[in-house]
Amino acid sequence: MKTDTIAAISTAMTASGIGIVRMSGSEVFTIIDRVYQSKGKKKKLSQVPTHTIHYGYIMDGDEMIDEVLVMVMRAPRSFTSEDTIEINCHGGVYAMKRILETVIKNGARPAEPGEFTKRAFLNGRMDLSQAEAVIDVINAKNEYALKSSVSQLRGSVMQAIKEIREQIIYHIAFIESALDDPEHISLEGYGGELQQVNNKLIGKLEKLIASSEDGKMMKEGIRTVIVGKPNAGKSSLLNVLVGEDRAIVTDIAGTTRDILEETIQIHGISLNIIDTAGIRSTEDVVEKIGVSRAKDYAKDADLIIYVVDSSTELDENDSEIIEMLRSKKAIILLNKTDLQMITSEEMLKERIDKPVIPVSAKENKGIDLLELTLKEMFFHGEISFNDEVYITNIRHKTALADALSSLRQVRESIEMGMPEDFYSIDLMSAYEELGGIIGESVGEDLVNEIFSKFCMGK
Ligand SMILES: Nc1nc2c(c(=O)[nH]1)N(C=O)[C@@H](CNc1ccc(C(=O)N[C@@H](CCC(=O)O)C(=O)O)cc1)CN2
Numbered sequence: 001m002k003t004d005t006i007a008a009i010s011t012a013m014t015a016s017g018i019g020i021v022r023m024s025g026s027e028v029f030t031i032i033d034r035v036y037q038s039k040g041k042k043k044k045l046s047q048v049p050t051h052t053i054h055y056g057y058i059m060d061g062d063e064m065i066d067e068v069l070v071m072v073m074r075a076p077r078s079f080t081s082e083d084t085i086e087i088n089c090h091g092g093v094y095a096m097k098r099i100l101e102t103v104i105k106n107g108a109r110p111a112e113p114g115e116f117t118k119r120a121f122l123n124g125r126m127d128l129s130q131a132e133a134v135i136d137v138i139n140a141k142n143e144y145a146l147k148s149s150v151s152q153l154r155g156s157v158m159q160a161i162k163e164i165r166e167q168i169i170y171h172i173a174f175i176e177s178a179l180d181d182p183e184h185i186s187l188e189g190y191g192g193e194l195q196q197v198n199n200k201l202i203g204k205l206e207k208l209i210a211s212s213e214d215g216k217m218m219k220e221g222i223r224t225v226i227v228g229k230p231n232a233g234k235s236s237l238l239n240v241l242v243g244e245d246r247a248i249v250t251d252i253a254g255t256t257r258d259i260l261e262e263t264i265q266i267h268g269i270s271l272n273i274i275d276t277a278g279i280r281s282t283e284d285v286v287e288k289i290g291v292s293r294a295k296d297y298a299k300d301a302d303l304i305i306y307v308v309d310s311s312t313e314l315d316e317n318d319s320e321i322i323e324m325l326r327s328k329k330a331i332i333l334l335n336k337t338d339l340q341m342i343t344s345e346e347m348l349k350e351r352i353d354k355p356v357i358p359v360s361a362k363e364n365k366g367i368d369l370l371e372l373t374l375k376e377m378f379f380h381g382e383i384s385f386n387d388e389v390y391i392t393n394i395r396h397k398t399a400l401a402d403a404l405s406s407l408r409q410v411r412e413s414i415e416m417g418m419p420e421d422f423y424s425i426d427l428m429s430a431y432e433e434l435g436g437i438i439g440e441s442v443g444e445d446l447v448n449e450i451f452s453k454f455c456m457g458k
């Protein structure tokens, strides 16, 4: 099949050690033969075997642009399943752009964002859930996000969906053939049998949908607000937490309001700590801004970390904060335990049923217990990737929910003793809704929308 040849810079558009210009399509060999020159000037890359690497130069006519290594991958043994060439050049922005320009001048066209992966999908190398995992791998910011997206990339979601669909289609086929041929295939007692299977499938869908809670936390991190009276040690604690994994700390300047979101990693779990410039710079957090302001920030949070100075007494400000915590997931960090204790763990536990962790920001103590508590609170104590499939994609979750309601409809129809063709209508809806996840009979608009969110060159 003839396809036009696409080209893009696949590495970041900043100066770096090495840059990659990638090409895929029917004409890559014609194009590379025009622009590549080997050291001895004899070698034609159209003649070399697949998965080989070649040293040489990229030429724009007589002009040498850069010294490069070129990788050759022949169809169908490539990421896109098409003939693919990757030019590894020096990672200067200008050098990369010049090479891209040259291959375009010689017959390639600029790729759209995500177009390489889109081709991999359209050529059947991966299903839609795997293609979507590619972007999740790129965006993964912690260990669990990476693990769950690589597992999806390797087909875990696709596999789970396919197994469920196979069972559904089997029963649709059975009902249809029995209805076509009532003399030979009896539907006597079939409702009861289908009900059992259907209940199992409902259970599976429910489990997958439930996994999306964990999945979302893994992928996006836990939205966290730190509250506490002035001088409780919030900044000190944040510094200690940040210090846990300094290399992966990121500062993301918020686009709305003056919110600063800082992501910290606690053994692979991301906490997106929402901090406000306003609150930070005010001397008297609780008094001046009031609990109501803190409540505003806490409203959308997945977690509130309440820092208490154990060397002082609890006062009415603490009482207000404690009230605010009741309806939320919250962890109390009892700080400054290196000092003489006035407020104890027990005193807090009497007032509210939330985990209290004694810590000392000064001496860097108690942070491990925080990690365990987080795991318990958000991941039911364990995060395993052995047989578990995590749904991290909202599109998948929506499709699963739609399929679930179709299967519940089947259950109801069986309970009400409706005729069998009613079952097969709803089974078919579930089948199709699940098919959307893996990209079966999805519209072109949806496919375009999904891939348009990818980066350039992917
Ligand atoms: N340079 C480079 N690095 C990359 C990619 C890429 O496209 N280029 N990838 C893009 O995301 C990822 C790797 N994904 C890839 C998937 C399949 C094939 C491939 O050539 N598959 C062949 C050969 C397999 C084999 O020889 O065993 C095949 O499956 O037939 C290459 C990369 C990450 N790193």
Ligand SMILES: Nc1nc2c(ncn2[C@@H]2O[C@H](COP(=O)(O)OP(=O)(O)OP(=O)(O)O)[C@@H](O)[C@H]2O)c(=O)[nH]1
Binding pocket: 228, 229, 230, 231, 232, 233, 234, 235, 236, 237, 280, 282, 283, 285, 335, 336, 337, 338, 339, 359, 360, 361, 362, 363
């Ligand atoms: N002894 C001891 N002192 C601590 C500890 N944690 C923080 N401090 C001290 O307490 C004071 C206040 O700490 P901060 O981290 O600035 O407190 P904060 O809650 O951010 O204060 P505001 O920014 O005013 O809200 C500083 O002098 C810290 O050095 C601790 O664990 N032990």
Ligand SMILES: [K+]
Binding pocket: 231, 235
């Ligand atoms: K301070």
